[in-house]
Amino acid sequence: MTTVSPAPAAPVTERAKVRTLTQEDARTGLLLISPTLVIVLAIVVVPLLWSVLLAFQEVRLITVGRHSLFSPLTIENFRRVFTSDVLWSSLRTTLIYTAASTALTVLLGLIAALAVRRPFPGRTFVRASMLLPYVAPVVAVTFVWKIMLNPEFGIINEWGQRLFGWDDPIAFLSQRSGELSVFGLEIPVPVGLLTVIAFEGWRYFPFAFLFLLARVSALSADVEEAATVDGATPLQTFRYVILPQLMPVIAVVTVLRTIWTFNEFDDIFLLTGGAAGTQVLSIRVYELLTVQQNVGAAAAQSVFMAGVLLVLISIYFNVMRRRGGEVL
Amino acid sequence: MERQVFGVLRWVVIAGFLVATLLPFYYMFMLSVRPIEDLLxxxxxxxxxxxxxxTYREVLAPVDEGGQGFVSMLRNSAIVAVASVLLALAIAIPGAYAIARLPFFGRRYVSVLFLAVYMFPGIVLAIPLFVLLTKLELRGSLAGLILVYISQTVPVAIYTLRNYFTTIPESIEEAxxxxxxxxxxIIRKISLPLALPSIMATGLFVFMIAWNEFLFALLFLADNRDNWTVSIGLATLSGSVEVPTTVLMAGSVVITLPIIVVFFLTERLLTEGLTAGAEKG
Structure with missing residues (x-):
């Protein structure tokens, strides 16, 4: 009966209703996000800014409870950090450690992902086992590594001496540099640093493995079959068919691992305590804080560390943008 | 020919990886059930x-009975981890839903902010938090540690939950x-039940982070033995020469076991929940 009259009215009321719904949703959205915002601002953003402030103030560990936000500013902490003779050597150690560990992690993860790619009996068990180093408590696995590598009763040294004819036990975690003789040439080897890099590879390859396996399992089989029909060998198939499709995931994993390895503290602290040529920047911050009890200098050192990280990240973004690729 | 080589190589590689990942855990268990004299x-x-x-008896017994007090450390770790999971989820679920679905002001910047947070070195945060907790007289307390763990896990939790919420068809909610x-x-009756697998996976992930965390526990709890969590307890005791290695290995097994059990029970859930979206490349 009312076939004509409501028709022009309907869109108007509907639009009005939609607008209020959107507004209401926006209000609900802010309400729902606010607990997160509060905690992230209070426990992360404000402390980050505060650590910049602390870096410009004189604060000692003993007087930290009485420290005032408005104590006078000074650049003494930065002078201390930059004139220290260990700054550049620990920066260099950090960069070598980061690059080598990340490369090893991604390489091992890639090999593992390709190996368990196709279904076989027991695949679930194998996959879960390979993730164990990543999920187990860092304190427990570093402790086991320390005992395995122990020069007196560690199993690696025992077996090395028995099976591979090592002359003396190797102090993997307390030796800055050893000599490796190859055909009469004595090559210096940074034993401590290599050992912590090997540990990083062992502990974090599961992370790369997990992401690469997810991608590699989702690849369509058609292109590979076509390549096989055209006579491509497995190596060629990998190089020209599989690898290009994995590159985006490899890039993401590499970036994340680079950042996290750069920030790494626990593993090195628990394995070597920063001795034997493994003093990375985060260990240096910790030493300034607890050994020298200088909170201001520790903050300055940590701000320097965050600065280096920011520089690395912005270099990456610039390179990616120039290449015209996607950033992440 | 090359194909056959790779066929064999594949099994060699799988066996190699299995030995490399499992041997340290086997070694841990094996040392934990031997007397120290036998090891030497x-x-x-x-x-x-x-x-x-x-070894297990000694590591678990309370300190005043000549043991190493791991039972109380396990209890502290459990309190911290469970509280972190519940609070982080309570905060992250609404937040993730809002980012996934609701068009509020500043929505795009919020996720970038959270990701940026996750990129900063923990040690940079540790210094001001150390000062802050000292001032609030929360340093050495489990509550302070829980607060820090929540702030560390909420951004990841939001990230994984948001990915899941966006996969729920909007038409169901519109209905x-x-x-x-x-x-x-709608959130309570429709979205939450649908997102349950992802919520469980995220909760387990937070549990693992909180149970395994070391740096903040070291900085905040070192002086207060009563509140030690398992990480700081094992790390501190392994630095002293008085406790036999095999006893500490028993301690390592005790703190690793809960994680391994949780992990094997939920491995599929966890790996799928956390890498959701990775297939798209």
């Missing part, structure tokens, strides 16, 4: 000839709207 006499043995459980439900009712 036969350091190269991979078999248990002299089985004992005294609820048409039926006259409010937004909060």
């Amino acid at each position: 006499l036969n350091p190269d043995s991979l078999w248990v000839s002299n089985f004992t459980l005294d 609820g709207l048409v039926d006259g439900l409010t937004r909060l009712q």
